[in-house]
Amino acid sequence: MTRPLIDLRTTPHGGRSLFAIQPIARGTVIFACEVPFGHVIYKDYRREVCAQCFAYAASTSRNIGDPRTWSIRSCRATAETVWFCTDECKVIWESGVIGPLIADVNALLGKGKIATRSKSARDGYDPILPNGPPAQITQDCIDQAWVDVEDLVSSRARLSSYCSTMNLEDMELEISRLVASAIVQRYVFDHRLANLAVSSIIPTSDPWAEVLDLQSSELSNVSLRPYILAAHLRVYAFLCHSLPKHLRLYVPTARNILARDTGNAFGIWDGDSRDEMLGWGLWVGASYFNHSCCPNVEKTRVGRAMHFTTSRSVEIGEELCISYIDTNQSITQRKQDLENSWFFTCQCQRCQSEEPDEASPH
Ligand SMILES: [Zn+2]
Ligand SMILES: [Zn+2]
Structure with missing residues (x-):
């Protein structure tokens, strides 16, 4: 050995x-x-980045005029269409559990997204934080904001009413997709765990426990960028509203992922030149x-x-x-x-x- x-x-x-x-x-x-525990490829890059291996079409085309998007795709009625660099990548992706499940969830999130708004409107009125971000950011006021949003999502009627007028920024939708992909992985892992328990194989590591082990940067992040708090609360409400029931169970842990995203995530770049960031992952x-x-x-x-x-x-x-x-x-x-x-x-x-x-x- x-x-x-x-x-x-x-x-x-x-x-x-x-x-x-x-x-x-x-x-x-x-x-x-x-594999990343959670990841997202930016909306604008989805046709250009292989859903399986993250290969970027533009960086692999040798001649000017070569196509800059991939042509092989997977499209099922229930899922968001995704693209692949090769048939091989498509086969690997389709034979897996996580990729197709994430595509299903992304279709739901795409449908659930009501409107986007410009960054300039980010400090405008939003009932999720009626008075805007607190003037003095403390752990207590962040905790209180999360208690308030828990209260909002505990009533399906109030949540629906909030989400029907919610303005989700493009970046908040990307964050929602990242969190949803992590939730899908946790769901899959938990269900495999159940199977493994039957065959009495003890797993060596639980990726979710590893996520929780990461350092939380919530207070530092919100202190430096107070608008992040409202963004995270909106993402949370949006996921509670949009995810199917079996995944909704896991949404309460979204705060743990959001608190660890900044400071633990790595950009998904087009190549060594790092000219373009195509998304990010944990x-x-x-x-x-x-x-x-x-x-x-x-x-x-x-x-x-x-x-x-x-x-x-x-x-x-x-x-x-x-x-x-x-x-x-x-x-x-x-x-x-x-x-x-x-x-x-x-x-x-x-x-x-x-x-x-x-x-x-x-
Ligand atoms: Zn590929
Ligand atoms: Zn240094």
């Missing part, structure tokens, strides 16, 4: 992180996360990697999977880090990006060495 290369440990500065427990050569795939195990501006691990999306490869040789005991941001940026820009989206101040070696040191004589 080969000895494991890496180990997940609790760090002195809090949180968990992956460490090398053997010397690791450069170019070693140390970890792979096979690859749960991937979130164990901490950030460094001089990382020793590179992440690469391979189809639906996220692969983590050492970008240099690593010694025993070294922390394994990826970069969450564009490391070609200046220290100021890097710090700002990390503070805005990951809510921490980077203390990596590179940041410490680049930081202007007031005590230094020059």
Whole structure:
């Protein structure tokens, strides 16, 4: 049996992180996360991105004038139409459970969406937060807003009446689709769990437990962007209203997903050039990697999977880090990006060495 290369440990500065427990050569795939626990491909890209492997039509066309959308598709009456790069991808997708179920749910969400509104209207009146976001954001006022929305969704009549006049932003619909895809995965996992229990096989890990293990950024996120609170509440009400009964059971956990999306999600990019972000996803195990501006691990999306490869040789005991941001940026820009989206101040070696040191004589 080969000895494991890496180990997940609790760090002195809090949180968990992956460490090398053997010397690791450069170019070693140390970890792979096979599928995202939840994902969404932006509406505008759906014909251009393979529903199975996320291949982007425009980046694979070699000649100018080649089609920039895929032509193979799956269309069932109950489901949203999705596109594939090859027949092989279509067969894999159709033989799976999760993909078709997500397409069914997305069809429902598409139908349930009443209207969209422009960003400029985001601070306008919305009965979900009648007085707008609270002036002083505290955990208590966020909790209270969630108690209020629970109250709203507990009455089907009031929920229907609210949703019939609800204005859901395009981005809120995308967020709804992401949360719904995670709910579908949880549903499928739970039902397989039931089958597995019969054959008395104990599953090694529960992906939903892993989601809950991720760090919540709810308070930091809402404090920085107060409009997010109303957006999340609208997504929640919309999902309660639109999802079929067997999935509605899981909607109460949507808050857990929403609280962990920012700070744990990875963009689905068109390729290494990262010119266009096609959507985003939550690859749960991937979130164990901490950030460094001089990382020793590179992440690469391979189809639906996220692969983590050492970008240099690593010694025993070294922390394994990826970069969450564009490391070609200046220290100021890097710090700002990390503070805005990951809510921490980077203390990596590179940041410490680049930081202007007031005590230094020059
Ligand atoms: Zn494909
Ligand atoms: Zn840094």
